[in-house]
Amino acid sequence: MTSIESVSRSDLEQRRKMLRTHRRLKMLQAAWQTLAVGGMLGGLVWATTQPIWVLQEPSQVTIEGNQLLATPAIKSLLPVSYPQSLLRIQPEAIAHSLESQPTIAAATVTRALFPPGLRVVIKERIPVAIAYIRPPQAVTTDVQANMGFVDADGVWIPFQTYATQSSNLELPQLKVVGPWERYHSYWSSIYRSVSRSPVKISEIDCQDPTNxxxxxELGIVHLGAYSTRLTQQLHVLDQMRQFPQQLNLSQIAYIDLSNPDAPAVQMNQ
Incomplete structure (x- = not known):
């Protein structure tokens, strides 16, 4: 019994030594892994702070998605000072800054390491109408302050902002007259209907919210207050294309479609 007990104790002691050795090896391995990861991160941080990973000038910024806005104008809007470490640049903050511009609907900004730079992809706001706060003939001074542009969603774009940022200023054919606050809530709907109308429409006068x-191309048309019957009103207007064959358009003061079920024509006296 004594010899058996001594053998058992010896085996137990060896197992304990092996377990302690295994634990030491695991601890050493974990320490080496921590040092290796820390070294890699430190090396990466060090590398990205070197001149090669620094944004030195605007030429390292690429702009994509712009057709109306000039590339230099967009670069001038970036809240970036040069030189600037790529690690300190916050792409989301730059994107939000660009989206605050009335000419830019959306922006995506990403960092590039090879070669170091910034990639900016934008979605422009496309002006669909020239917007006059008051009728052009009623303004004698500061004409540009009286006009701007609106896009299909009804976002107001100041004339000077669009003019200074655009590389190819093209004026829309459609005009809208009246304070923006009076029509912006239903502009997207009215523009969608007007743009689909077979009858050519050159101007929308929203000065009077009741009319x-x-x-x-058929003359002046009164619609009354904006309503969901706008599509029906424009459909009736299209059906009235036969008027030029029956009447002299110069004799018509306006067409009244405030009630599309009973359209009326007001003749000149």
């Missing part, structure tokens, strides 16, 4: 007035 929207259109300038069309």
């Amino acid at each position: 929207i007035i259109l300038k069309t």
